[in-house]
Amino acid sequence: MLATRLAVRHADADWLPDFCQAMLRAQFVEGADPAAPEAIDRALTVSGLAPHRARADAAQPAVGQALRARIHQAEARGLFGAPSFWVAGELFWGNDRLEEAVEWAVQR
Numbered sequence: 001m002l003a004t005r006l007a008v009r010h011a012d013a014d015w016l017p018d019f020c021q022a023m024l025r026a027q028f029v030e031g032a033d034p035a036a037p038e039a040i041d042r043a044l045t046v047s048g049l050a051p052h053r054a055r056a057d058a059a060q061p062a063v064g065q066a067l068r069a070r071i072h073q074a075e076a077r078g079l080f081g082a083p084s085f086w087v088a089g090e091l092f093w094g095n096d097r098l099e100e101a102v103e104w105a106v107q108r
Helices: 002-009 016-028 037-046 051-058 061-077 095-107
Strands: 084-087 090-093
Touching: 002 016, 002 037, 002 051, 002 061, 016 037, 037 051, 084 095, 090 095
Parallel strands: none
Antiparallel strands: 084 090
16 A cells, blocks of 8 residues: 555656556566565665655655545546556556557557
8 A cells, every 4th residue: 555655645756657667567577565665665765765755755644535536536437456557548457468558559
């Protein structure tokens, strides 16, 4: 949940794509638990952030409220799992569908 809270809190940050990529790599390539503090700290460090500051920032109550709002938005759009990707109006769910999502995007 911490990684998700970080992404919600810093949705417009320049470092967020690097952080998300590092988290996905940790889970789907390295087999790491995405909730493990070590995996999150490593992704934060790779993204140029100080883990202790980022953790404190993500713990703010407003971040939890924003996360709940985004969950409701995702459910309203039909999302039911992670990772999920919307590409040109089409939903792709699961790491094994990532290549299909990229192909779909290229065809559009």
